Amino acid sequence: xxxxxxxxxxxxxxxxxxxxxxxxxxxxxxxxxxxxxxxxxxxxxxxxxxxxxxxxxxxxxxxxxxxxxxxxxxxxxxxxxxxxxxxxxxxxxxxxxxxxxxxxxxxxxxxxxxxxxxxxxxxxxxxxxxxxxxxxxxxxxxxxxxxxxxxxxxxxxxxxxxxxxxxxxxxxxxxxxxxxxxxxxxxxxxxxxxxxxxxxxxxxxxxxxxxxxxxxxxxxxxxxxxxxxxxxxxxxxxxxxxxxxxxxxxxxxxxxxxxxxxxxxxxxxxxxxxxxxxxxxxxxxxxxxxxxxxxxxxxxxxxxxxxxxxxxxxxxxxxxxxxxxxxxxxxxxxxxxxxxxxxxxxxxxxxxxxxxxxxxxxxxx
Amino acid sequence: xxxxxxxxxxxxxxxxxxxxxxxxxxxxxxxxxxxxxxxxxxxxxxxxxxxxxxxxxxxxxxxxxxxxxxxxxxxxxxxxxxxxxxxxxxxxxxxxxxxxxxxxxxxxxxxxxxxxxxxxxxxxxxxxxxxxxxxxxxxxxxxxxxxxxxxxxxxxxxxxxxxxxxxxxxxxxxxxxxxxxxxxxxxxxxxxxxxxxxxxxxxxxxxxxxxxxxxxxxxxxxxxxxxxxxxxxxxxxxxxxxxxxxxxxxxxxxxxxxxxxxxxxxxxxxxxxxxxxxxxxxxxxx
Numbered sequence: 114x115x116x117x118x119x120x121x122x123x124x125x126x127x128x129x130x131x132x133x134x135x136x137x138x139x140x141x142x143x144x145x146x147x148x149x150x151x152x153x154x155x156x157x158x159x160x161x162x163x164x165x166x167x168x169x170x171x172x173x174x175x176x177x178x179x180x181x182x183x184x185x186x187x188x189x190x191x192x193x194x195x196x197x198x199x200x201x202x203x204x205x206x207x208x209x210x211x212x213x214x215x216x217x218x219x220x221x222x223x224x225x226x227x228x229x230x231x232x233x234x235x236x237x238x239x240x241x242x243x244x245x246x247x248x249x250x251x252x253x254x255x256x257x258x259x260x261x262x263x264x265x266x267x268x269x270x271x272x273x274x275x276x277x278x279x280x281x282x283x284x285x286x287x288x289x290x291x292x293x294x295x296x297x298x299x300x301x302x303x304x305x306x307x308x309x310x311x312x313x314x315x316x317x318x319x320x321x322x323x324x325x326x327x328x329x330x331x332x333x334x335x336x337x338x339x340x341x342x343x344x345x346x347x348x349x350x351x352x353x354x355x356x357x358x359x360x361x362x363x364x365x366x367x368x369x370x371x372x373x374x375x376x377x378x379x380x381x382x383x384x385x386x387x388x389x390x391x392x393x394x395x396x397x398x399x400x401x402x403x404x405x406x407x408x409x410x411x412x413x414x415x416x417x418x419x420x421x422x423x424x425x426x427x428x429x430x431x432x433x434x435x436x437x438x439x440x441x442x443x444x445x446x447x448x449x450x451x452x453x454x455x456x457x458x459x460x461x462x463x464x465x466x467x468x469x470x471x472x473x474x475x476x477x478x
Numbered sequence: 479x480x481x482x483x484x485x486x487x488x489x490x491x492x493x494x495x496x497x498x499x500x501x502x503x504x505x506x507x508x509x510x511x512x513x514x515x516x517x518x519x520x521x522x523x524x525x526x527x528x529x530x531x532x533x534x535x536x537x538x539x540x541x542x543x544x545x546x547x548x549x550x551x552x553x554x555x556x557x558x559x560x561x562x563x564x565x566x567x568x569x570x571x572x573x574x575x576x577x578x579x580x581x582x583x584x585x586x587x588x589x590x591x592x593x594x595x596x597x598x599x600x601x602x603x604x605x606x607x608x609x610x611x612x613x614x615x616x617x618x619x620x621x622x623x624x625x626x627x628x629x630x631x632x633x634x635x636x637x638x639x640x641x642x643x644x645x646x647x648x649x650x651x652x653x654x655x656x657x658x659x660x661x662x663x664x665x666x667x668x669x670x671x672x673x674x675x676x677x678x679x680x681x682x683x684x685x686x687x688x689x690x691x692x693x694x695x696x697x698x699x700x701x702x703x704x705x706x707x708x709x710x711x712x713x714x715x716x717x718x719x720x721x722x723x724x725x726x727x728x729x730x731x732x733x734x735x736x737x738x739x740x741x742x743x744x745x746x747x748x749x750x751x752x753x754x755x756x757x758x759x760x761x762x763x764x
Contacts, residue, residue: 285489288588292495345490347538384515384539418686418700 119174127170127246128163135162138238145230157210165202165239169194170246191247199239203232278315282339289342304342311335323362323450326393326406330354333372333391340376347386348376358393361406363473364446371410371469374440379414379467387413387466395475404475413466417459447471479602483530485512486519486545487566488537492587496532496566499589504598516540520548527558530601532585534566535641542566543641543704547720550634550756559608560630562601565641584640628759635756642704656711660690662697673697679728679744680751681706683721693746718742719754732761 139158143151172194176186186194286308293301314332330352337350368391380387390411397404440459447455456472483500487493493512500507507530511522515538523531523545531549533542540548542565553560566585585597611626660673677692683703690697699706707715707723716726724744732742732753740753740761753761 285587288495289489289491291588292491295498296491296494342491343489347488382538384517386538 124170128166130246131162131166131242132159134238134242135159138162138234142231142234153214156214157207160210160213161202161206161235162238162242163202164206165198165235166242167198168201169198169239169243172198195239195243198243199236202239203235207231274316278312285343286339293342300342304339307335307338311339321365324365325359326361326363327354327359329363329365329368330391330393333368336369336372337389344376344380344386347383348380349386349388351388351390353390353392355393355395358395358406361475363406363408364450367443367446367471368408368410370440370443371471375410375412375414375467375469379412379416383415406473406475408471408473410469411462411466412468413462413464416465417461417467443471447473479605480506480508481530481602481605482508482510482526482528483532484510484519484523484526484528484561485532486514486516486537486542487512487532487534488514489534489587490514492534492589496585496589499591499594500532500598503591503595504602507598514538516542516545519545520552523549523561524552524554527554528561529559529605530562530564532564532566534587543638544720546634546638546641547754547756550631550638551719551754553755555627559626560634562604563634563637564597564601565637567641631756631759638756654709656714657706657709660697660699662690662699671697675710678725679747680722680724681715682723682751691747716757716760718757718760719752722751724751 135158136155139151139155142154142158143149146154173186176190176194286304290301290304290308293304311332314328314335334352337348337352341348341350372389372391375389380389390409392407392409392411394407394409395404396407444457447457451473454474456470458468458470458472460468460470462468481504485493485496485500487496493514497509497512500509510526510528513519513522517540519531519533519537519542520540531546533545535542537545546563550560564585566587585594608626657675660675660678661670662673663670673690673692673695678690679693680691681703682689682691687698687700688703688706690699703717703721703723707717710723714725714727715723717723724742728744728746730743730745732740734740740755740758741750742753742761743750
């Protein structure tokens with residue numbers, strides 16, 4: 114049973130609106146049957162109106178679905194509740210009214226024109242009132258959902274940016290930069306320029322849909338140069354981009370996560386470090402006749418976990434696991450832009466290390 | 479004052495910077511060796527017995543934490559007092575918070591002279607106290623050595639716990655209930671067994687996996703111990719060694735062997751599990 118809390122202020126507001134409505138109905142009734150007097154009409158109206166409203170207002174809480182935005186039960190339940198409210202309200206309200214104003218003579222069971230009209234007015238008023246409150250509530254709930262979704266979207270964007278900027282990487286780089294300023298100012302300046310380019314590319318890259326391959330390679334060059342300062346001779350790298358591939362358009366940040374993973378999971382844990390090769394090749398690969406673009410990130414690191422290893426540990430927040438956020442991101446991007454035409458594989462290399470390969474058919478690039 | 483130190487830092491520029499800053503702030507400190515990974519740190523520290531250790535937390539192979547825990551057990555306490563332990567940390571808000579909460583000194587990357595001076599002052603004072611203790615006429619080898627060893631072990635424990643908070647702090651949401659089940663997949667990865675934590679007698683870290691042992695079975699999981707530990711009820715499970723976490727109420731007996739090493743046996747399992755010096759304090763007779 115879902116716990117529900119009742120917003121009493123809202124309930125009071127609704128009731129006051131109902132009361133106003135009852136006054137209006139009473140006025141209409143008096144206009145139709147002037148002999149009964151406004152006071153009496155008002156009395157009946159308030160009794161019936163209050164009860165109809167009461168049944169519907171409090172009846173909807175146990176009946177609504179937990180995720181319902183308007184707080185109203187859906188479908189047949191809503192109709193049934195409204196109907197029940199009207200019937201009960203009219204029945205009990207009229208009886209009470211009769212006891213108070215008509216000395217106990219029942220008006221309910223009379224099947225004359227007056228009571229039929231009375232019923233009709235109650236039904237019409239009940240439906241109108243219910244609809245009025247329902248649509249108000251629904252609109253408010255929808256507005257709340259929209260602003261919640263907007264908040265989620267900005268939060269997600271912020272998280273993406275934060276993970277791309279990688280505070281750990283940034284502060285370690287700055288630490289090294291600080292040392293270089295004293296030791297080797299020329300090299301410090303060069304490093305600062307690299308960092309500048311890298312940050313610009315990070316902040317811009319998140320938005321663009323496609324960018325030329327040479328821009329991606331340039332960014333990788335900046336990143337690897339920065340990592341090289343930190344890792345010393347534990348990191349050796351090479352970037353191979355043939356001239357005919359330079360202008361090809363690919364989604365940004367496709368290779369970046371692969372290179373990061375290579376370093377973080379392949380080279381960093383290895384005491385002597387290793388080598389990374391980033392390569393772009395155009396050709397007919399995999400026996401197909403269509404030309405394709407093959408992007409590879411090859412490393413000589415500690416390699417992938419063994420095939421018979423137990424399933425990977427669940428990710429702790431902030432912990433980067435092999436095949437974590439970066440790689441799913443790559444797969445998602447490929448799927449979004451190329452559908453099933455592009456392929457991404459992660460394989461161990463025969464001599465040790467890992468090979469990450471992205472295969473994109475050329476007419477899409 | 480004269481003293482010797484070992485630096486373990488994998489980023490060559492930062493190691494150089496630390497050496498230079500130490501040279502400026504503490505000229506009489508002799509850096510015996512600079513290494514770039516945890517195993518080398520252990521090896522060199524045991525070979526040269528420095529008085530101060532500057533350990534980077536993140537290093538390839540064995541990290542700073544692992545190196546410290548291994549050294550705690552392998553340090554020849556009869557030959558030399560345990561060194562002062564100072565961790566070196568980069569941007570890591572959890573670590574910094576943990577260190578500050580314990581009022582433990584740490585050295586931050588990039589090294590800032592002001593902070594380093596404070597750390598050096600503390601280290602010098604501690605070394606001074608140690609020297610006084612050993613030189614005092616009232617000092618008798620066994621009880622005095624034990625007391626100062628206990629003190630050092632307690633200090634190391636605090637520093638290691640604070641440094642360990644880097645990974646652990648993020649693993650469990652504060653106030654979340656302890657883990658009830660361990661999900662362990664079998665070798666083929668096709669089945670996942672839900673092992674009730676209530677059945678687990680101990681966890682042992684082995685290479686890349688952690689062994690989960692009940693009275694009758696053994697399972698393997700990949701969650702590292704430091705990530706698992708914060709999710710377990712600290713009253714029910716005790717860490718007794720870098721690689722071992724045992725169910726406290728399953729401990730049958732704790733014994734010392736001929737070489738003075740502490741080990742324990744659990745009810746329902748035949749193995750003898752080594753207890754690290756760092757955690758021997760849990761088993762002091764009442």
